[in-house]
Amino acid sequence: MSEKSSTNPGAAGRAPAADRPAALRNVVLVGHSGSGKTTLVEALAQASGAVNRAGRVEDGGTLSDYDEIEHRQQRSVQLSLVPVDWGGIKINLLDTPGYADFVGELRAGLRAADAALFVVSAADGVAGATRMVWDECAAVGMPRALVVTHLEAARADFDEMTRRCALTFGGDDLDAVLPLYLPLYGTPGSDGHAPVDGLIGLLSQRVFDYSSGTRTERAPTDDELPLIEAARNRLIEGIIAESEDETLMDRYLAGEDIDLKTLVGDLETAVARGSFHPVLAAAPAVDGAKQGLGTVELLELITGGFPTPAEREAPAVTGPDGSPRPSLGCDPEGPLAAEVVKTSSDPYVGRLSLVRVFSGTLRPDDTVHVSGHGLTDRGHEDHDVDERVGALSAPFGKQQRPLPLAVAGDLACVAKLTRAETGDTLSAKDDPLLMEPWAMPDPLLPIAIRAHSKADEDKLSQGLARLVAEDPTMRLEHNQDTRQVVLWCMGEAHTDVALERLRSRYGVQVDAVEHKVALRETFSGSAAGRGRHVKQSGGHGQFAICEIQVEPLPGGSGIEFVDKVVGGAVPRQFIPSVEKGVRAQAARGIAAGNPLVDIRVTLLDGKSHSVDSSDAAFQTAGALALREAAAQTRIDLLEPVSEVRVLIPDEYVGPVLSDLSGRRGRVVGTEQSGAGRTLVRAEVPEIEIGRYAVDLRSLSHGTGRFSRGYLRHEPMPGQLAARMREQEAVSA
Template sequence: MLICGLALAVASSALCLSYHNKIGISGSELGKESAKTRNVSALVSSKAFVNPLIRQKESFTHLDDRFSHYSSTSKRHQQLGAYVEDLTALEAPLHRYRNIGIIAHIDAGKTTTTERVLYLTGVSFKIGEVHDGEAIMDYMPQERERGITITAAATTCFWKGGYRKVPQHRINIIDTPGHVDFTVEVERSLRVLDGAAAVFDGVAGVEPQSETVWRQANNYSIPRIAYVNKMDRPGASFEKCIEEMEQKLGTTPVPVFIPVGAASTFQGVIDVIQKKFYKFDKEKDSFDYTEAPVPENMQDELQHYRVHMLENAAQASEELLEQYLANGDLSDDQIRTGLRIMTLANRIAPVTAGSSLKNKNVQGFLDMVVDYLPSPCEANKMSVHTKEDESDDTSPSESKPSVRKFNETQLTFDTMNFDLPLAALVFKISHDTQIGTQAYIRVYRGKVSVGDVVYNPRTKKANKVQKLLFIHSNERKHLKTAHAGDIVSLVGVKDVITGDTLCNEKDQVLLESMEFPDPVISLKVEPVDGNELERMCDVFRKFMKEDPAFRMHMKPETQETIISGMGELHLDIIVDRMRREYNLPVNTGSPQVEFKETFVQPAHAEGRYVRQSGGRGQYGHVKIYIEPLEQGSGVQFQNSITCGAIPQEFIPAVEKGARQQLMEGLLAHYPVTDVRVTLLDGTFHIVDSSEFAFHTATTMAVRDAAREGGIKLLEPIMKVNVVCPLANFNTVRGDLLRRRGQVQTIRDGFGGVKEITATVPLQEMKGYITELRSMSQGRGFYTMEMSHYHSVPPVVQEKIVSSNLKPNK
């Protein structure tokens, strides 16, 4: 396997100095150690950090030779506008790729930052402003009208360095939403990214959704840098933001650029490594800067942050530590190498500061992306299932590929060998009226070309790739080939969903997929024109393929169409898209909370469906056992029959009957969850038994078990973060308690406000924004996200069942 060297992957030509030959680090070795330990002391003591790995030079020499070949056969494509024949020809070898996401709380400046990056790197000729509805990355009408990001948008740019020159790097950027209703977009983006840049509002600090997306990145062990934005705003505080990163995120922030001044006095930034002051013109919103001496009043602060930086960089290896202890300092290149190692090990988060709206220090932001975030060959390991020999067939009722046929291993693909078999992950689906279904993929191994046949282990079907597309926002450029490390979309692959693996049929693998939260709120919908019901349902099915957090179902007792999502805004966008994109207006009911049901205690039950009155009849008889499971277990089915009491051909009908009845509900028509149904015994008739009979007998048994075991309602509990003036604190806190809330933490926030974190039932949060504004004279605001499901109090359950829904007979 070709080895990726961390020291040589740092975006600085100076990293070829002899020093780095002494402390050469392989990306695969680092990934191995960091994945196992995530502990700096273990990393420092490991000889993997100090043994010379001379072969890393050979690996990168090989890559550069290959890159030179591509460059010699392909001229620069002006603004990516030409037909791109080979994505790897786009001016950067793989170890100079950066696949990153920009993550943050809503209104922290993610899209504004991305727009500046596109302008600064020459991808766009005009800066698109979010507040003017002209942002390139916010291309949906709903995004431009609301000034928020709704769907993750991808683009690519190239960077040769800002404050110092580096070899050209290719940066694939995914701009993610900041609103909690669209957290799923962040989740699936992070799954395919190698690094992330977290943007923080310099005034508001670390906000609730910032904590959420940071935790999501933690789940995938994604290295991060941090950008404190809006330093030109009144009330901005770099120090306070750094403090909150430590307290709320549990990370170690290491400032690489520190601001000079704040609000109206914000002048620019100091490079802590090079000890240089980059001064921007306060009167002009320009990217231009001048180098100036570090102000006298900033010398102590610079020294403070530099010592902090040196102490963290020195922990990366024994040689760096010895050098620092002996001399009290490290060279600039040694500092960057140490910080990069620590960042990739998820031990620190390098921090910069600036003002994207005023075009100040976007250069430093890009320099840090190149310097400290990983290339695809340095990315963390993932769970991969490799195919075993064919054995017993998978149950027909299973919708996912049988993991039992695959061996699970943790591995890092040899991304630099494009001749290996294909392995790619589908992380997003979209539908286009002109070209049809697009599957957005991250290629992890090998390559894929137009005309190739790719295999989907879930559907067990192979499809021919009709088109490969390079994505820039909502624009498309045709490709012929995409390689490991690339993020592209393809057309022609049918029946794909988010989380599918695409591979070669002869070399089957299953990449680690994604898990998404269940919806928490529902709406009744109906088309304005009653004749459009079927078309409306077809469109909703397309939306379900695009959005894993969106669901649609028909209520069996009323034949009403119900759509479910992560919040009112989420469903509002869905309904608006239906009207705009498909010219299909719909009427909606009031939002309803998505309750669930579960068993109170285990129960045995028996179901018998017999219709024998002469001729061919019906006969099905089952004995089952249903037991409650821990939260998050879902519905499980287990067949414990071993002696053929029920023929194998009828077992799928039993499972289908159980799942269908549980989905319809047993108390108030809400789906039952967190239970295991075990088929214990039964009988059959050699002539009269049928799938229908066993299906019906099982539904009868499940209803009987519900009467014996008892059913309780579960309600979604939200994590609510409220910010209010100190004068209104007691009133706001009391109101949360009145809503059955439980206060978790109380913090002092910026500017004399209180921050309250509480868990509150979603049912009690209806109309809360109006109440909060009234209690705080319009100065309070809140955010909320799904926390967990919990049992509904008996009094509340009785009210819900009796007033809202008819109980099952």
């Protein structure tokens, strides 16, 4: 941050440790898939001495791509913690997936961090979804800086990328997003592209040369100084504008030379409070070099400009029963309050919980209270139990390095918490607390699954329970209407990872089948039916006759049963039997096996036998009467309709409205929802939005969001209903 010429104040070969919040920094890396987040984490680890030049930790193994699924898919699919040490400061680097399907992992990283590094590729630009995350950070005042990567690309342009970042993230204040360094270009190659060999510090007016493989410092040449004059003046003005010293701007405009220490101090203050967002450049080490371009500058920014955990407000807490509790401070001696931000399974040590400690100190073998809000609609239960903490460790690649304790502000992996799930609170057993949950998106892409074999069927329930315990963005549904097991995921990539984890981690092979929506049936008009159940086979026989009238009712009415029998034609004790038979047949369906709803069934007449009539006989007669009535009129197929709310940038309103129309949707309104965004409300048949989570992402380039909620069932168009019945007949 202060543009020092330090080369490596970290400690190679030693796990970073911190025993006080002031010596901690928690930083989450955010950016679209392919922007270079994981590569940047590795470069920072190498610059700090945590890994060698081959990208390996000192006890063997690589730092990243150690997960089988990530290695096979060539992308990050989960939140990863990499702790490094720089100048006695422990930096917890939280690498998040860039693909939209894994937004739950991103949200967990934001919860655990106190500052964010937004990684943007000079070759690809800023993704629309990245702007949405920026706005989330801005809403909570999280400090943010930007790192430009892929400067080696032929079409990379640092100045243009910085300008676009200012336009995208600066809002009304473009001077809130400015570079701290400018790239120093070397001799162009045969392709005409000049490599970036170093950085010029705008405040210090010093050159940091990486061309030799080790960072060296020198004074700029006479040719280099004019390159930075305009950018330096703008940076100084931007910093002074954020200064708490109101006289500083007047002094600067009067020609006074503001000393470097004052400028750096004001810069660090502005960054920490989230009002100024510096832009840096970074690249991994090449050709056996020890330090990658900009890695030292970035580490100094993190340690000098980002806040300590004590400077960030902890989440609100209550008692597990909702009773009010005082706000928490980041005090190692305070009451214990920690949160599980990620749950995973390790093949060797079993279940691991990544925990952020907000208050107090967590130690191995402590007994803690586990409190959880529960997400019953997603397959998660409420938690209110005591558990014993296992070993504490810091992850680093495949290794788990033992930790003696985790103080307030730190992150650690906890072994053997068998009940705790992501989002649960760990607190003292004699003073249980419950933290306010963070916002978690709803999974909106359904996939129906079934066990591949009998052996898989035996393990399916346990495997699914463990899967949803790890991932709160996943919802498990046992649909009673369609008799399907449904996993609700965030997208196709999320689905692929979930099924692969079932197979590789839990040994459960499943097959994906067509997802069905819960259809209903109803009468299109009035009809009469007669149920006759008469059998005689020696001994007591079966005798029951009933006559009914069926009328359609408005949607949502259910089944209404009316008794209009006179003269005891059907004995009073058997009238409930007729109703029971009618309702049972309605639940089984008439035409295509879908439940029959929204009808009034009136019992008009019947006959009985003093010996052979029985409860069972009249139940059967009631069912037969309903089936006969159904044969006298048309049975309509009812489909569920959802209320859909789509939030999109204004430029995508036209395509979204056209797409909804093609899905038989009825748009009921549009309204502005913040600057440049529109909320579209529509009613759409559920059968048409099974893949809308995927299609909307493609349509809006990842910037659209939607929610859905059941509204009602309504008649399906005749042609479509006929096709559905044909398909159901074939599958039957």
